[in-house]
Amino acid sequence: MCSKFIKLILQLPSFFEIALPSEEEPNIFRVDIAPQSIACPNCQGRTVCHDRALRRFRHGCAWHIGVLWIELFVPRQRCKNCGFTFTFDYGLGLVHSSTESFRREITKRCHGRSIADVARDYALPYTTVERLNAGFTRMHPNN
Numbered sequence: 852m853c854s855k856f857i858k859l860i861l862q863l864p865s866f867f868e869i870a871l872p873s874e875e876e877p878n879i880f881r882v883d884i885a886p887q888s889i890a891c892p893n894c895q896g897r898t899v900c901h902d903r904a905l906r907r908f909r910h911g912c913a914w915h916i917g918v919l920w921i922e923l924f925v926p927r928q929r930c931k932n933c934g935f936t937f938t939f940d941y942g943l944g945l946v947h948s949s950t951e952s953f954r955r956e957i958t959k960r961c962h963g964r965s966i967a968d969v970a971r972d973y974a975l976p977y978t979t980v981e982r983l984n985a986g987f988t989r990m991h992p993n994n
């Protein structure tokens with residue numbers, strides 16, 4: 852698989868550099884993101900990265916592979932103007948260990964199907980699918 856193809860499947864922002872997965876973990880895609888200026892959500896001031904954590908998030912699914920994970924450094928930013936600190940998620944909607952696009956996909960699959968069926972398809976624990984489904988419905992009541 853070439854990385855362009857992977858990018859297409861994973862539907863990630865264009866400034867994400869996606870590495871090929873290792874043989875040991877073929878469903879984990881390491882994402883490298885070039886440093887960029889991140890504006891403070893409070894005052895639009897300049898922020899600096901004062902901490903970052905390497906984390907994995909469920910992001911998609913593929914036949915015969917199962918859940919696809921992305922691994923990236925999630926930055927903690929501090930505003931130089933107002934001192935506000937926040938986690939920047941690049942618009943991925945990172946909650947617990949999944950991206951918004953993953954939660955949306957699971958919710959879509961749950962329409963007209965039992966949670967147990969979806970859990971089996973994705974090799975996910977029943978309670979995880981239940982939580983993802985409930986969480987997404989709660990956040991987006993009109994969907």
Ligand SMILES: [Zn+2]
Nearest residue numbers: 891894930933
């Ligand atoms: Zn600020």
